[in-house]
Amino acid sequence: MTTTGPAAGFTIPDPPSDAAMGACVHCGLCLPHCPTFRELRVETASPRGRLHLMRALGEGRVEATDTFVEHMSLCLDCRACEAACPTGVKYGYLMEATRAEIQARRPRTGFAKVLGWLVFKQLFPYPERLALFAGFLRAYQRTGLQQLVRATGLLKRLPGKLDEAEALLPRISSRFFEPKGSVPPRGALRKRVAFFAGCIMRVAFAETNRATVRVLSRAGCQVDMPEEQICCGALHIHSGEREQAKDFARKNIAAFEQSDAEWVVVNAAGCGAALKEYGELLEHDPVWAERAQAFSARVRDFSEAMAALPQEGAPPALNAKVVYQDACHLLHAQRVHQQPRDVLTSIVGVNLVEMRDGDRCCGSAGIYNLTEPEMAERLGANKVENVDQTGADVVVSANPGCLIQLRAGLEKRGSKTKAVHLADFLDAASRD
Ligand code: SF4
Numbered sequence: 001m002t003t004t005g006p007a008a009g010f011t012i013p014d015p016p017s018d019a020a021m022g023a024c025v026h027c028g029l030c031l032p033h034c035p036t037f038r039e040l041r042v043e044t045a046s047p048r049g050r051l052h053l054m055r056a057l058g059e060g061r062v063e064a065t066d067t068f069v070e071h072m073s074l075c076l077d078c079r080a081c082e083a084a085c086p087t088g089v090k091y092g093y094l095m096e097a098t099r100a101e102i103q104a105r106r107p108r109t110g111f112a113k114v115l116g117w118l119v120f121k122q123l124f125p126y127p128e129r130l131a132l133f134a135g136f137l138r139a140y141q142r143t144g145l146q147q148l149v150r151a152t153g154l155l156k157r158l159p160g161k162l163d164e165a166e167a168l169l170p171r172i173s174s175r176f177f178e179p180k181g182s183v184p185p186r187g188a189l190r191k192r193v194a195f196f197a198g199c200i201m202r203v204a205f206a207e208t209n210r211a212t213v214r215v216l217s218r219a220g221c222q223v224d225m226p227e228e229q230i231c232c233g234a235l236h237i238h239s240g241e242r243e244q245a246k247d248f249a250r251k252n253i254a255a256f257e258q259s260d261a262e263w264v265v266v267n268a269a270g271c272g273a274a275l276k277e278y279g280e281l282l283e284h285d286p287v288w289a290e291r292a293q294a295f296s297a298r299v300r301d302f303s304e305a306m307a308a309l310p311q312e313g314a315p316p317a318l319n320a321k322v323v324y325q326d327a328c329h330l331l332h333a334q335r336v337h338q339q340p341r342d343v344l345t346s347i348v349g350v351n352l353v354e355m356r357d358g359d360r361c362c363g364s365a366g367i368y369n370l371t372e373p374e375m376a377e378r379l380g381a382n383k384v385e386n387v388d389q390t391g392a393d394v395v396v397s398a399n400p401g402c403l404i405q406l407r408a409g410l411e412k413r414g415s416k417t418k419a420v421h422l423a424d425f426l427d428a429a430s431r432d
């Protein structure tokens with residue numbers, strides 16, 4: 001570790017290198033791609049401005065004041081700037097390191113501390129506890145208690161942003177998804193894959209997980225589902241809980257090493273980006289660095305897997321006008337653009353159209369719609385308007401956060417367009 005230069009002021013165990021911190025040449029080519037800059041038109045809401053502030057923090061020229069934290073919090077970590085940058089600034093990595101540094105200097109206090117402890121340390125590391133908690137939420141949603149609580153306005157009187165969090169609760173699945181054992185291929189074996197089940201996906205998109213496994217099996221895959229897998233840690237990384245995320249990464253790597261499947265398939269864009277970056281997350285860990293690189297090299301988004309396994313036999317068919325919504329962590333972080341479109345156009349009867357500003361974030365961005373509700377609302381409204389203008393019957397996406405945001409926005413707008421995961425759409429179109 002260097003003792004001088006831009007990153008010298010960082011106190012976290014793995015600070016960004018001086019070279020990474022100083023890579024921005026201030027050309028401004030990223031600005032038109034940044035959703036917050038496009039909305040607010042101020043330099044501090046731009047990638048270039050935020051990079052300047054991060055560097056100043058590293059050099060000790062600014063402190064992690066409330067204002068500094070606000071500028072960092074407003075960033076969606078959508079990484080549209082990273083994809084547009086001609087000099088290859090690793091913006092996502094730098095933002096995540098900066099958020100970890102903020103956590104190190106200004107640990108949460110009061111209600112935020114209790115909530116952070118509960119969510120990050122007590123729920124997400126333990127799938128069985130998360131399932132128990134989701135079971136309570138399901139009962140809350142199905143027994144009429146939810147309507148009662150909403151009618152009384154009780155949540156508005158409690159601390160934090162509980163009312164906003166509650167309004168965004170996804171519908172909890174009737175039956176959770178538990179990864180276990182293997183599903184054989186239908187027909188001849190073409191590929192061995194292992195499936196990453198996620199944590200929100202298991203309890204709120206369990207049917208999508210089942211559809212993913214069915215589609216992979218139909219495509220000739222043996223699907224291994226290591227039981228010891230846990231949360232990917234994406235939410236932790238984005239919230240500055242980097243050391244906890246490293247612990248998750250080690251556990252997941254060990255779990256998937258038990259399967260010698262060629263690919264680890266994931267159907268949530270945020271999880272996929274985190275898994276593909278385990279190599280980077282653990283690069284300074286002498287025991288795990290190599291294993292992390294090997295694991296990340298096996299990770300494929302569901303659309304990448306399906307595009308590489310062209311249909312054998314009768315092609316899927318479903319008559320629908322479809323618009324595809326790129327999840328930021330698939331488009332910008334993983335640079336997966338064409339594969340989901342190829343999968344959709346391989347379905348007989350699909351008329352695939354594009355929306356205006358399709359590359360802009362929908363405002364979901366992990367827990368952004370809780371931490372920055374105003375900007376999330378603006379971006380979400382823009383997105384559903386652009387979806388609606390296409391006149392599509394279905395908007396297909398591949399990330400739980402985007403689907404929750406799209407469904408809420410479309411319902412609010414009174415739109416008839418349905419928001420559906422790519423795996424569910426392909427499953428519905430498949431013919432056995
Ligand atoms: S981040 Fe990249 S695109 Fe943006 S100003 Fe810096 S060098 Fe230019």
Ligand code: SF4
Pocket residue numbers: 033034035036037045046047050074075076077078079080081082091
């Ligand atoms: S990650 Fe997204 S919101 Fe943040 S600076 Fe880059 S483009 Fe803007």
